[in-house]
Amino acid sequence: MIELYPPIEPYDHGLLDVGDGNFVHWEACGNPDGKPAVMLHGGPGQGCTPGMRRMFDPARYRAVLFDQRGCGRSTPHASDPATDMRHNTTEHLVADLERLREHLGIERWLVTGGSWGATLAVVYAQRHPERVSEIMISSISLTRPTEIDWLYRGAGRFFPEQWERFRAGAPSGGDDLVAAYARLLEDPDPLVRAEAARSWCAWEDTVLSLEPGPTVHNGPVGERDLAFARVVTHYYSNAGWLEPDAVIRDAALLGGIPGVLIHGRRDLSCPVDTAWELARAWPGAELLIDDGSGHRGSDVKRAWMLETLARFADL
Numbered sequence: 001m002i003e004l005y006p007p008i009e010p011y012d013h014g015l016l017d018v019g020d021g022n023f024v025h026w027e028a029c030g031n032p033d034g035k036p037a038v039m040l041h042g043g044p045g046q047g048c049t050p051g052m053r054r055m056f057d058p059a060r061y062r063a064v065l066f067d068q069r070g071c072g073r074s075t076p077h078a079s080d081p082a083t084d085m086r087h088n089t090t091e092h093l094v095a096d097l098e099r100l101r102e103h104l105g106i107e108r109w110l111v112t113g114g115s116w117g118a119t120l121a122v123v124y125a126q127r128h129p130e131r132v133s134e135i136m137i138s139s140i141s142l143t144r145p146t147e148i149d150w151l152y153r154g155a156g157r158f159f160p161e162q163w164e165r166f167r168a169g170a171p172s173g174g175d176d177l178v179a180a181y182a183r184l185l186e187d188p189d190p191l192v193r194a195e196a197a198r199s200w201c202a203w204e205d206t207v208l209s210l211e212p213g214p215t216v217h218n219g220p221v222g223e224r225d226l227a228f229a230r231v232v233t234h235y236y237s238n239a240g241w242l243e244p245d246a247v248i249r250d251a252a253l254l255g256g257i258p259g260v261l262i263h264g265r266r267d268l269s270c271p272v273d274t275a276w277e278l279a280r281a282w283p284g285a286e287l288l289i290d291d292g293s294g295h296r297g298s299d300v301k302r303a304w305m306l307e308t309l310a311r312f313a314d315l
Helices: 050-055 090-103 116-127 145-152 160-168 177-184 190-208 223-236 273-281 299-312
Strands: 012-019 022-030 035-040 061-066 109-115 132-140 259-264 286-290
Touching: 012 090, 022 090, 035 090, 035 116, 050 061, 050 299, 061 090, 090 116, 109 116, 109 299, 116 132, 132 273, 132 299, 145 177, 160 190, 177 190, 177 223, 190 223, 259 273, 259 299, 273 286, 286 299
Parallel strands: 035 061, 035 109, 109 132, 132 259, 259 286
Antiparallel strands: 012 022, 022 061
């Protein structure tokens, strides 16, 4: 078992006003004079966890974590049906990152994240390459329509019974279940929203069920589940507001930024071809694929992440 750094508490934290009535929660851990790095959580809508702090050497890194709009400790929370989602898009999150960087007085920082966090990391770096010193991403997704279709339709070939239940949870969905669930999660009836969130999270768990590790969502539907389901369907029904191949097309903008991509060949949520395509298009990027890992963390992937962060700490 690969040991992460010991648990640590933030030395600073706050709520940053990012406009449109939104406040994002941020925290800083480790060495205030260390190398700046920012962690981008997945989902979209999952929020940060204390375990994310343990990826960074507290003696060498000034690690910043923040909850993206609508989730975690940011406000207003997407679990509240009154929360307006119009001001929660990829471009809003990119702007939030810049505002947070400026608020903390950071000139350049290492950017890291996994799954949806990989999309946000790459898009942010393409918009602001001069602000990014290095990139490390894992379980790579680029939020392309083909990837979303695979996750919420194609992967059903592995789980036909569970996918039938998922499809039945949005009977008006037709060929676009993601959009159908997004509508259900905006329904004025709290019971409709809760059942949609339960069905959505059950499918997310199903796709991860071949991998070792605890179930992410279990028990009664809570605020975290409602926010996650609402945010992720909001983003994915709009394909992240990104042109289908724009992130790959613009990968040349990342040239000169040291990058490491870490992926598991058994990742059913995010098939490895996306990571491979991005690595081919990104000048100088290093792609590490573990044949035994899936979407979740593994000893091999964690070891690669820790080694990469240790190497980048000296740059």
